[in-house]
């Protein structure tokens with residue numbers, strides 16, 4: 617049993633905050649190119665309990681990461697890199713203080729149902745949950761979009777993960793049952809309800825990724841280079857009419873551009889399909905997005921492709937695709953209403969038998985882990 621806040625710190629917490637993980641329905645690797653994304657919150661959440669201290673010491677415990685009873689500490693103003701998961705807590709305090717917000721020390725207990733490192737944004741869920749708890753505890757004047765941007769800053773500036781703004785916006789703003797259609801260039805957003813007839817499924821492949829790793833960084837750099845060579849500020853500025861010109865760039869830049877440009881168009885088409893209840897069209901767009909990630913963006917792996925192929929062969933599935941940064945992680949599928957739990961179980965079983973990996977069914981939660 618994990619220790620309670622009372623057991624760890626000798627008194628009850630003053631504040632609690634909860635923040636879900638997210639699954640991106642479509643719009644992958646578009647957020648750092650100024651493009652469109654369409655994430656949705658998942659049922660699993662991160663929970664933060666917090667109590668202010670009189671001094672400037674921060675004492676932190678994570679049920680997911682800490683060894684039994686081991687509380688880590690640091691002093692505000694003396695945040696130091698490379699302390700593992702504590703970097704997310706240190707990043708939050710450093711970013712807030714550099715923005716001019718006054719904090720005292722605090723005690724914090726973190727626990728999360730969002731699987732760590734599975735492409736469901738446990739890290740943004742943690743950043744945002746900490747920011748929400750601290751905003752309340754210290755009455756900080758931070759609006760909703762700014763809070764998400766601070767979450768991104770924590771990862772960019774302190775943790776060293778060059779992630780875009782989609783993840784913190786999704787976990788902070790999306791909510792369940794509708795997707796968040798977000799234009800990452802001007803941060804305008806709109807909630808798009810899922811039409812009736814759909815059961816979303818998320819299966820974690822059991823193959824892990826790390827976005828702090830080099831591949832994500834390489835993709836970002838390739839996009840920046842391609843944009844510069846094509847004379848635009850961001851790949852968002854291009855349309856399908858620019859693709860013939862993009863294809864003259866040295867490989868793989870042309871393929872990277874093609875993914876981003878066609879993926880932005882697919883997000884817009886998916887929003888229309890959701891609004892019109894066109895589930896077949898939605899499914900076709902999911903598979904097209906997967907193929908684009910696999911062939912043009914080179915972010916899939918054989919295990920993920922196997923999960924998508926099993927979905928393609930299943931008559932109850934409309935569409936499936938790799939979700940999240942890639943190189944492992946999770947697949948999102950849309951199944952016919954009422955079939956989600958059974959479909960997820962049979963696909964996970966065939967996948968386990970063929971790949972030797974241990975998949976986890978994350979959505980629907982009732983399908984079991």
Ligand code: ADP
Pocket residue numbers: 662678679680681700701702704726727728731732733734735736737738739740742777825826827828940
């Ligand atoms: P993702 O965000 O897709 O789950 P990341 O690699 O971006 O994957 O983030 C995972 C990292 O975030 C973990 O290795 C850990 O350092 C940190 N983290 C996330 N949730 C928690 C938690 N509940 N407790 C401690 N650290 C966490």
Ligand code: MG
Pocket residue numbers: 737738739740783827
């Ligand atoms: Mg993350």
